[in-house]
Amino acid sequence: MLWIVFAGFFMQTLDTTIVNTALPSMAHSLGEKPLDLKPVVVAYTLTMAMLTPASGWLADKFGTRRVYFCAILIFVLGSVYCATAHTLTQLVIARVLQGVGGSMLLPIGRLAVLRNIPGEQYIAALAFVSIAGQVGPIFGPVLGGWLVQSASWHWIFLINVPVGLVGLLAVRRYLPAGEAGVAPPFDWVGCGLLSLCMVAFSLALDVPHGASHALLWSLVLAAVSIVAALLYIPHARRHATPLFRLALFREPNFSVGLVGNLVCRIGSGAVPFLLPLLMQLQLGYSPFHSGLMLLPVAVAGAVSKRWIVPLVNRYGYDNFLLVNTLIVGASIASFAAMSPGWPLAVSILQLATFGASNSMQFAAMNSVTLKGLSREDAGSGNSLFSMVQMLAIGLGVTIGGGLVSLFSNELGVAAPAYRLAFLAVGIITLLSAFVFRRLDGEALNPVRRAV
Template sequence: MQTASTSAAPQSASQKAMLWIVFAGFFMQALDTTIVNTALPSMARSLGEKPLDLKSVVVAYTLTMAMLTPASGWLADKFGTRRVYSTAILIFVLGSVFCATAHTLPQLVIARVLQGIGGSMLLPIGRLAVLRNIPGEQYIAALAFVSVAGQVGPLLGPALGGWLVQDVSWHWIFLINVPVGFVGLFAVRRYLPQDAVRAVAPFDWLGCGLLSLCMVAFSLALENGAHSPWSVALIAVSIVSVLLYIPHARRRVAPLFQLALFREPNFSIGLIGNLFCRIGSGAVPFLLPLLFQLQLGYSPFHSGLLLLPIAIAGMLAKRWVVPLVNRFGYDVFLQVNTWVVGVSIASFAAMSPGWPLVLSIVQLSVFGWANSMQFAAMNSITLKGLSHQDAGSGNSLFSMVQMLAIGLGVSIGGGLVSLFSVKLGVAAPAYRLAFFTMGVVTVFSAWIFRRLDAKPAPLHAKNVEAKPVQAR
């Protein structure tokens, strides 16, 4: 795919350089999403914390990205693509340095928030730069080329993170962003065109604040546990804030997200289905390295290598999505494939000391294959029914839900392991029960997809490549 995309990319030197700049930014963001998970046990020992307590390191990053992604397009219009993209890279690099120099868990969480601020702008503004500077007939090929970074990052991240932790230090999983970032800053100044600042409507900061409060309060409620009185209060704050957004959106001329988006039935159903399905999928990259290292005794590098089948199978599965969806329809495909994803997650509960390596590779490959097709189909059915006017707003809301689901998956998955460990007094069966539970949650989303429109327009291969998701 990379060869084909590259050959179709624009031939001018400046346009090629710009594509590589966007590729590098997307690669840093995609790499950082996956490289941290393998290092969590080592980071926990270094900081004197329990490994499961480091789930806040992952949640802080994804939640920050979810909150700030909708503002990225407005910032690019207001201040210019090149200026905002340079700022995003600089913030991301500074956040990486602060992560590497953190000595306590709170310091690391704050640094991850700073990293998330920069990361939230890298992908959407990079796409925007491609859209504004690449001719229409070359846009699909250019965006497909850039999307390769989203596949290479998860492919290299776990193994690279495991090697750095095992042979160097966990600090280097963040420090490797520094040279890449500085080269990117120089290249942006040299090759990315300075587009004109546009007249834009005022950004809906109140609406963004209400939805951000909803996400933060709900995530903190999960962190505190079901039996904490603070959790009840936080859930109430979460519900009230989202309810307050409804009259706010009705009164405002240009709200953050138009309520009319939800009149498209497949968008509403796809959004809810995405949320529940991605909660299970989001827990897997967090829980598997902990299971491999803490329960099965694998080294960090071995643990990272074991995650390769997920990424490789996911890349190979892309070509199967289009014919399967067109043959069986979105509703049937998503119902069946969701069961495959959920059952494969639940099957990880069977992994234990002495479990055959070949069987583990099969399990991981099946999950990667089905999960990749699930994402492609869910992305398409959720967004394709929106009008041109609503597409931008719908895509931003969709990106928020994706990142929120990953954070919820980590919080719920880690919380279940902690809960079962306390109840059972032993960690090993706690991991098994957590995987089984997350699999059941994923299977539940198959029931949601039953309500999809059974006869939407056919899916095309270029649509699968043209809409790479922010979190994989």
């Protein structure tokens, strides 16, 4: 059962990273500009953000095995449709279908582990499953670059088919069915309001620069997003079982952590999208070479996870996040210096620094945001937190790509546009340090060791 959940999580994380190195080749094949393929990434992450809260309810309503089987099936079908797409519109629709399946893979898999693994073995089981989240980003860019260079970009999606088919057979054979029909009423209205809020906000930031009445459209969509968010407040007060209880926000560090996560992850979400484009379109790297160049990010991120506990125990969450956020933001801004002839050793150092600091940042932010929640609010808070994570990745791609387009139009050349975009998203990440300054250090109560 653990291998089944591992495989599902691996497919999800692999597909989040494998596409980035293939974007220039996909754009050439579809007759589009590489930056115009932002929706290919955003559609996937935004769909997962919208549907993640419903996954637990679906498992309770229809049974864990049935829902997990359907999730893999939808994901595989979406992968096939992606590989057979002939236009950007078809590819975006296929990515939405992929996102529907992907949104359920990790939450349902984690739920299956929770319900079927004894308490004393649960932490070890969850740790094993979480390895997929580290392995996927390591193999994703390299595998994507190799497939594009050796075959074609279509294979980055077709590779999911044999894995998914084996997963379907294994789910039918080994995954416990789980109880069905005992789900409480689901807050579809609340889910719809928050989904409208996220979609409208994302579209407001992605209105084409040269479009007619672009500013007006952005303002209208931003207004729709704000109104949807405000309408959720009275709805949550009236509803017996709202999607997210407003009491969640009475925990101050949860609110601060949520906002800090959103702002900080914009920069972190832009980097995996912008770096392959910079390397292939401006530095002349092949897809496989650009994939290999992203290995230091993933490897350093995996290695650095063991440092987070002693550092937080020594300096506290508030001090650690303040300093580490500055390192993450500065490392992102440093990518603006990359240019033809830039020393390879310096590039690897930049990438490894970003990977290590970014990995520790995620671990610390996750802990800070969820640490103070009560047992009653833990599940709901984690679900909302997952939505914000996916939203932030999409916003990072939208903002990063939008800045490159904006600067390219203003300057007439693309090379300095990438540099300015990296500087801008690096500064956005640095701004989240001011958010983390509002953390209540006493409430976090870290165990600090003497210096």
